Amino acid sequence: MTDLVERLRTGLPAEAVVTDQDVTASYARDMASFCTAGAPAVVVLPRTVEQVQHVMRTATALRVPVVPQGARTGLSGAANASDGCIVLSLVKMDRILEIDTVNRIAVVEPGVVNAVLSRAVAEKGLYYPPDPSSWEQCTIGGNIGTGSGGLCCVKYGVTAEYVLGLDVVLADGRLLRTGRRTAKGVAGYDLTRLFVGSEGSLGIVVKAVLALKPTPPRQLALGAEFPSTAAACDAICAIMEAGHVPSLLELMDRTTIHAVNEMANMGLPESTEALLLAAFDTADPAADLAAVGELCAAAGATTVVPAEDAAESELLLQARRLSLPAMxxxxxxxxxxxxxxxxxxxxxxxxxxxxxxxxxxxVIGVCAHAGDGNTHPVVCFDAGDPDATRRARESFDEIMALGLELGGTITGEHGVGVLKKDWLARELGPVGVELQRGVKQVFDPLGLLNPGKLF
Structure with a gap:
């Protein structure tokens, strides 16, 4: 421990090396339940690429595991510390290095908060679409690590589709540059996409080149109430089959609606079994909403309420954003x-x-990014009750098994981390696991980067 700290301090400012156990304990885990976490030996908060390289060279020399972290808003335990590790927090590397309005790219450090980037590019008439629900706290590095999504994915896609290039510090301290700044490019294997969703297990992202889009028109939303989840799902299928491209298509079940009302007194219709929220940011969103409203009514909606302006739209969408804290x-x-x-x-x-x-x-409520089939069942339980805790864990596993049985995936945007690594093996199969472990071995032969995650 003494040797480790001394070596780290030779290449880092004193304030960037934290050993106080009360402080380091606060970096031990992200926001996921049921995920083990160890006690880090030290937390480092570098501000430069060279400092990250120094950390990785020190870790390699002493064979100390390294757990990269962003804002720790993740929900899979991917940022949880292991005993005796170096926690490498990247939150101090938070500069927006460039916004290029001609080539429509932003170049950022990993600690930039998603909402900060979104607002900065908006001032230039541009738009960074990925918008996780934690966008006011989560960082771009964390978004890249987990391959995160958000409410807009039905139209604009997920983080992976916006990462053009990366600077990555490898396990041994070497700096790798992947990808490009151009609109297209197919030179060699797509190492950039390989790092997206790798949860810090292959290298440390220290810079990202991100694609941007022109700012779309302000979106308008509608809310449609349904007497059954089956009717709401029929409407979703009808909307997508008809060729509509909503900027948002979200579903809340009755349990979630009740929880939001209890928290925020929003007056949502608790008698309904499902609430569908749709939005369009097209040239004529009112016309699109009218067409979607007709499809909802045909599927059995009891009430369809289109917003008349952006303020009413925001009020409708606020209910969806409150779903998880309400549960x-x-x-x-x-x-x-x-x-x-x-x-x-x-x-x-x-x-x-x-x-x-x-x-x-x-109590299990479901909210969903219905347009892309990504469901978020939220299992509520008393952590102080061992039996309730057991039932929660077993129900969670059954939900994942159900998803695979229906031809789905165990994670659409939260990642694998600790929580789902057993299930990853079931989804990939033995050949898939073998090849992915082989990739890990190439990039991290000593197994120092985020050990115990994914596999």
Whole structure:
């Protein structure tokens, strides 16, 4: 420990090396439940690429594991410390280095907060679409590490589609540059995409070149109430089959609606079984909403309420943004699942989750990025009750099994981390796991980067 700290301090400012155990303990985990976390030996907060390289060279020389971290808003345990590790927090590397309006790119350090980047490019008439629900806190480096998504994914896609190039410090301290600044390029293997979603297990992202889009028109939204989740899912399928491209298509079940009302007194219709929120940022959003409203009515919607302006739209969408914090208030502890299924299987997923909730006598609410089939079942339980904790864990596993059975995936945007690594093996199969471990071995032969995650 003494040797490690002394070596780190030779290449880092004194304030960038933290050994106080009360402080280092606060860096031990992210926001996921049911994920083990160890006690880090030291936390380092570098500000430059050279300082990150020094950390990795020191770690390699002493064979000390390194756990990279952003804002620790993740929900899979991917940022959790292991015993005796170096926690490498990148939050101090928070500069926007460049916004290029001609080539429509931004060059940023990993600690830049998503919302800060979004506002900065908006001032230039540009738009960075990925918008995780934690966008006011989460960092671009963390978004890249987990391959995160958000509400806009149905139209604009996920983080991976906006990462053009990366600077990455490898396990041995070498600096790798991947990708490009150009609109297209196919030179060699796509190492950039390989790092997206790798959860810090292959290298430390220290700079990213991100694609931007022109700022779209202000979106308008509607809310549609349904007497059953089946009717809401029919509407979702009809909307997508008709060729509509909403900027947002979100679903909240009755349990979630009730929780949001309890938290924020929003007056949402608690008698409804499902609330569908749709939005368009097209040249004529009112016309698009009218067409979607007709499809909702045809599918059985009891009420369709289109917003007349941006303020009304924001009020509708605020309900969806409050879903997760509202569910957390029910029992104080939640497990947030992240299963994506084909859109045509959404009703089977929702019905299956309801059956699991009844079988385990638990409150499980579902909100979903319905346009891309990404469901977020939220399991509520009392962490102080061992039996409730057991039932929550078992229900969580059943939900993931259901997702795979329906042709889906165990994670659409939260990542694998500690929470789902056993399930990753089931999804990939033995050949897939073998090849992915082989990739890990090439980049990190000593196994120092984020050990215990993914595999």
């Amino acid at each position: 957390e208030r029910i029992t104080g502890t939640t497990m947030i699942d992240d299963v994506a299924v084909p859109r045509s299987k959404l009703i089977a997923m929702l019905d299956g989750v309801a059956a699991i909730a009844a079988r385990y006598d638990l």
